[in-house]
Amino acid sequence: MKLDRRFLLRGMFQGSAATMMVPFLDCFLDSKGQALAATGQKLPTRFNTFFFGCGLTKSLWVPKTAGKDYEMTVQLKPLEAYRNKLNVFSGLRIPFDDNPNYQHWSGVAAAATGISPSKQGQFDSKTIDQQVADVISRGARYKSVAAAASGNAKESYSSLGGLNTLPPETSPLSLYTRLFGPGFQDPSSPNWKPDPSIMVQQSVLSVVAEDRKRAMMHLGAADKARMDQYFTSVREVETQMATQLQRPELTAKVEIPAAPAGDMIVNNALPNIRKNVPLMSRLGALALATDQTRVFNLSISEPGSQIFIPGDSLGYHQSTHEEPIDPILGYQPRVAQYNVHSMELFAMMLKELDGVQEGDGTLLDHSLVFAYTDQSFAKIHAVDGLPILVAGLASGRMKGGYHIAGDNSTVSRVGLTAMKAMGVGVDSWGMNSMETKSPFGELLA
Amino acid sequence: MRTKFVLGIAAIVACGTWIGAAALEASGSQVVGMRRLTEHEYRNSIADILGKDIVVQGTFEPGIRIGGLTAASTAVLSITPAGFESYSKMADTIATQATNEEHRKRLVSCQPKSAKAPDDACAAEFLGHYGLRLFRRPLTAEELRSRVSLARTMAKSSGDFYAGLRYGLATLLQSPEFLFRKEIAVPVDGKAYALDPYSRATRLSYLMWDTTPDAELLKSAEIGELNTPAGLEKQVDRLMASPRLESGMRAFFSDILMLSTFDNVSKDGIFYPKWAGPMGASAAEETLRTTIALALHENGDMRDLMVTRKTQINRMLASIYGVPFSFKGEWTPYEFGPETGRTGILTQISMLAMFSHPGRSSPTKRGVALNEILLCEPTPTPPNNVDFSEVNDTNGPRKTVRERLMAHANDKTCASCHNAVDPLGLSLEGFDTIGGRREKENGETIDVSATIQGKSFSGAEGLGKFLYNNPKYPACIARKLYSYANGLNSEDVDSSAFKQGQDAFQKSGYRLRALLKGLVTSPQFFNTSAPVQEASAEHVKTASP
Numbered sequence: 001m002k003l004d005r006r007f008l009l010r011g012m013f014q015g016s017a018a019t020m021m022v023p024f025l026d027c028f029l030d031s032k033g034q035a036l037a038a039t040g041q042k043l044p045t046r047f048n049t050f051f052f053g054c055g056l057t058k059s060l061w062v063p064k065t066a067g068k069d070y071e072m073t074v075q076l077k078p079l080e081a082y083r084n085k086l087n088v089f090s091g092l093r094i095p096f097d098d099n100p101n102y103q104h105w106s107g108v109a110a111a112a113t114g115i116s117p118s119k120q121g122q123f124d125s126k127t128i129d130q131q132v133a134d135v136i137s138r139g140a141r142y143k144s145v146a147a148a149a150s151g152n153a154k155e156s157y158s159s160l161g162g163l164n165t166l167p168p169e170t171s172p173l174s175l176y177t178r179l180f181g182p183g184f185q186d187p188s189s190p191n192w193k194p195d196p197s198i199m200v201q202q203s204v205l206s207v208v209a210e211d212r213k214r215a216m217m218h219l220g221a222a223d224k225a226r227m228d229q230y231f232t233s234v235r236e237v238e239t240q241m242a243t244q245l246q247r248p249e250l251t252a253k254v255e256i257p258a259a260p261a262g263d264m265i266v267n268n269a270l271p272n273i274r275k276n277v278p279l280m281s282r283l284g285a286l287a288l289a290t291d292q293t294r295v296f297n298l299s300i301s302e303p304g305s306q307i308f309i310p311g312d313s314l315g316y317h318q319s320t321h322e323e324p325i326d327p328i329l330g331y332q333p334r335v336a337q338y339n340v341h342s343m344e345l346f347a348m349m350l351k352e353l354d355g356v357q358e359g360d361g362t363l364l365d366h367s368l369v370f371a372y373t374d375q376s377f378a379k380i381h382a383v384d385g386l387p388i389l390v391a392g393l394a395s396g397r398m399k400g401g402y403h404i405a406g407d408n409s410t411v412s413r414v415g416l417t418a419m420k421a422m423g424v425g426v427d428s429w430g431m432n433s434m435e436t437k438s439p440f441g442e443l444l445a
Numbered sequence: 446m447r448t449k450f451v452l453g454i455a456a457i458v459a460c461g462t463w464i465g466a467a468a469l470e471a472s473g474s475q476v477v478g479m480r481r482l483t484e485h486e487y488r489n490s491i492a493d494i495l496g497k498d499i500v501v502q503g504t505f506e507p508g509i510r511i512g513g514l515t516a517a518s519t520a521v522l523s524i525t526p527a528g529f530e531s532y533s534k535m536a537d538t539i540a541t542q543a544t545n546e547e548h549r550k551r552l553v554s555c556q557p558k559s560a561k562a563p564d565d566a567c568a569a570e571f572l573g574h575y576g577l578r579l580f581r582r583p584l585t586a587e588e589l590r591s592r593v594s595l596a597r598t599m600a601k602s603s604g605d606f607y608a609g610l611r612y613g614l615a616t617l618l619q620s621p622e623f624l625f626r627k628e629i630a631v632p633v634d635g636k637a638y639a640l641d642p643y644s645r646a647t648r649l650s651y652l653m654w655d656t657t658p659d660a661e662l663l664k665s666a667e668i669g670e671l672n673t674p675a676g677l678e679k680q681v682d683r684l685m686a687s688p689r690l691e692s693g694m695r696a697f698f699s700d701i702l703m704l705s706t707f708d709n710v711s712k713d714g715i716f717y718p719k720w721a722g723p724m725g726a727s728a729a730e731e732t733l734r735t736t737i738a739l740a741l742h743e744n745g746d747m748r749d750l751m752v753t754r755k756t757q758i759n760r761m762l763a764s765i766y767g768v769p770f771s772f773k774g775e776w777t778p779y780e781f782g783p784e785t786g787r788t789g790i791l792t793q794i795s796m797l798a799m800f801s802h803p804g805r806s807s808p809t810k811r812g813v814a815l816n817e818i819l820l821c822e823p824t825p826t827p828p829n830n831v832d833f834s835e836v837n838d839t840n841g842p843r844k845t846v847r848e849r850l851m852a853h854a855n856d857k858t859c860a861s862c863h864n865a866v867d868p869l870g871l872s873l874e875g876f877d878t879i880g881g882r883r884e885k886e887n888g889e890t891i892d893v894s895a896t897i898q899g900k901s902f903s904g905a906e907g908l909g910k911f912l913y914n915n916p917k918y919p920a921c922i923a924r925k926l927y928s929y930a931n932g933l934n935s936e937d938v939d940s941s942a943f944k945q946g947q948d949a950f951q952k953s954g955y956r957l958r959a960l961l962k963g964l965v966t967s968p969q970f971f972n973t974s975a976p977v978q979e980a981s982a983e984h985v986k987t988a989s990p
Contacts, residue, residue, distance in 0.1 A: 164522060166527050167527050204595070204619075207592060208616050215622065220477070230524045230621050232526075233523075237526060311804075
């Protein structure tokens with residue numbers, strides 16, 4: 001996608017954000033986001049997901065002891081700085097029920113929905129971020145925002161169910177433009193005022209919505225559901241507009257950087273992903289801090305990660321299948337290296353969230369980050385023992401610092417725990433063998 | 446009965462607006478298909494309706510490959526909130542351009558009484574005209590009324606007649622009636638249904654030109670011409686005679702050859718520094734140019750696509766092919782010498798690079814892709830617990846990929862698929878992961894012999910001849926083209942559905958035009974069955990509780 005930069009800049013100058021001309025990259029790399037005292041209102045609790053492909057290496061990531069004060073492991077080491085705001089879950093089970101083990105998919109869908117998927121590539125319900133967004137997003141501009149750090153528009157694991165995934169932004173520039181391009185007004189600006197053009201657009205949308213009855217006529221069941229989804233989307237954009245007419249309640253004083261001069265290279269080469277993840281995470285954090293959205297989803301790869309380190313002719317996914325297990329070490333050394341990179345990328349996201357001060361803590365303190373993957377042992381497409389990490393303290397509703405040894409609990413217990421911590425009123429989560437009513441109660445404050 | 450219905454429509458159209466909803470109910474019509482416009486279809490439609498100088502800027506929701514075609518997903522995907530947001534913004538910027546001072550002279554045919562005040566008659570003319578073009582059918586009275594009313598309100602509040610048109614047009618551009626191609630069918634006898642004239646026009650146009658029906662095609666729908674064999678043939682011949690057939694067939698080949706997914710292919714710059722940014726786009730373009738030149742410009746035998754040494758290259762591609770590029774212009778026709786071992790699209794950079802790893806070729810990936818793309822034989826996913834270590838250990842005694850892959854043959858489960866897949870790919874091992882020629886791998890001379898279904902051949906040229914002579918290849922093109930036209934999963938289509946097209950294809954010596962005409966003039970092409978009414982297995986369950 002090509003963006004007209006002049007168009008972008010014009011938008012920026014019209015908005016108050018143009019007052020801040022911090023060079024994009026400098027700001028992203030150096031700025032800590034100056035903190036100001038919150039205005040006193042209750043901070044919303046935000047939800048994030050972090051998706052990484054191909055799992056971790058069991059002998060290198062699972063802590064030896066359960067509970068608090070576990071000894072840090074080799075593969076979790078990059079997350080050391082956040083251990084008090086982090087919970088790690090091992091030994092979780094994913095029963096397939098009557099479905100096959102869809103390679104690089106069953107684990108993704110089970111973690112994100114608590115349901116063993118009935119088809120490859122398809123979620124059998126809304127994913128957890130959308131279930132949370134249904135409850136917490138009222139009042140934010142966007143119900144949710146997704147970004148794919150490798151630039152592939154198909155790498156979103158945020159879904160309304162079925163085949164419809166919510167498209168991600170595929171470069172830092174496109175993410176920037178969606179969040180802070182035309183239509184964005186800095187809520188901290190003294191000149192903030194409702195944009196009258198929004199009211200005009202509302203009239204346009206109401207004409208579109210009026211066609212609903214006729215549009216739904218004479219459709220078969222499947223097309224009726226698709227048409228219904230279209231009008232649900234219309235309603236959501238209507239809500240978005242209504243929200244934009246209200247000045248957002250500021251939770252942090254952050255600087256919105258100026259538009260980037262050019263875009264980054266986005267592909268599967270690890271060095272590029274390492275550049276893009278901090279940028280995208282930073283934009284996501286700013287979006288959360290300025291209430292542009294309360295749900296941010298970041299993926300670094302697809303399941304069966306196509307990430308590669310230049311010079312490695314196989315790349316991550318192929319290495320998981322083809323690299324021999326070293327007889328002395330007992331694991332695949334190159335795969336283990338890729339695993340660590342995944343955790344380093346996760347740490348980059350947490351750094352951005354933890355770097356924004358708001359109220360009595362940081363954005364990470366007022367968030368939950370659900371990090372998950374597709375396989376526990378990618379070499380053989382195993383899913384039992386799927387690594388899941390949940391960071392953030394959910395505004396005090398979640399305790400941190402634990403290693404939960406799952407003891408064959410179903411993976412859906414993590415989802416239920418996260419839902420509870422987010423204040424979503426559910427008693428059970430997941431379906432069939434994974435339906436559970438037991439959150440990890442020791443984590444809930 | 447059909448004639449009566451068509452006359453009925455014509456009469457209503459003549460009255461100015463189409464009371465579509467009432468007509469639908471009266472005739473027992475059903476919406477039998479709903480295809481989300483692809484990015485190309487959307488862009489081409491806007492260019493045709495409003496002009497090529499209207500800038501379309503925004504993101505489109507991606508499709509998914511189903512049965513080897515992204516087109517099949519357009520019949521099952523919907524529009525998500527983020528997708529609609531983007532469509533809504535695009536609608537506004539397009540409508541703003543279309544009604545600005547620069548464009549209104551050309552696009553607004555009537556003169557308002559005052560440029561500063563509402564004028565319902567002129568607004569209705571404008572919105573009715575573009576409504577017909579965008580919805581590919583006349584607007585209903587209600588659809589038109591609500592838009593004229595919006596235009597009036599907006600013109601009044603802004604003191605600008607054209608602002609009213611802008612917002613009215615924007616509602617059309619983000620309507621599901623534009624963003625989805627609704628296929629409406631009417632009952633022809635007790636059980637069977639056939640597409641109504643406007644849906645016929647739409648299906649033909651998007652298939653053959655990759656764009657919205659032009660005024661003549663809509664007219665021919667309106668007067669019922671498309672419902673007669675002679676009228677249909679006349680329009681099909683017209684569409685096929687136009688150079689725009691190229692756009693339609695480019696879209697088709699881009700889909701079946703997976704060229705649209707090439708954007709996400711990365712190569713390792715350390716091993717292959719020649720592979721730079723736009724290489725993927727150039728490689729895809731080469732394959733499309735080769736295919737279109739053969740299929741349409743030369744009206745050639747489609748089997749030659751497997752063996753021709755003719756291609757078109759640019760400077761970037763020339764560097765990988767090792768061809769000195771001393772030509773004027775960006776692209777130039779080129780014919781490889783017989784000594785190069787190049788054979789049709791099989792050895793073009795696109796096909797070789799797309800189905801390889803970032804730093805290494807993959808006979809299995811290439812074999813799986815060729816089986817699915819050219820022979821319509823998808824490979825099942827491998828079993829979950831497979832030890833690939835043997836394949837990878839380049840330091841062991843097995844120097845070449847072939848030797849390493851042969852380890853699979855010892856395992857029955859693996860062998861059942863790999864024996865069908867690997868030979869195709871192994872014969873292409875004379876070409877590296879970005880499509881360059883090579884003789885050796887890790888110091889060993891590469892063996893490019895292959896045996897499949899009892900037939901032995903050697904190298905890419907042997908593979909080309911094997912495919913040229915394989916009747917499954919042209920049958921697969923016929924199957925995919927039919928599925929593409931109808932938005933179906935090609936694996937679920939019964940071969941009787943495209944038999945007439947396939948027969949014409951064979952009889953003509955495998956000319957693409959014969960296949961296309963045979964398909965769309967087949968009496969079955971517009972026949973359909975009523976859609977399933979009750980919730981199917983596709984229905985999305987809601988998570989508990």
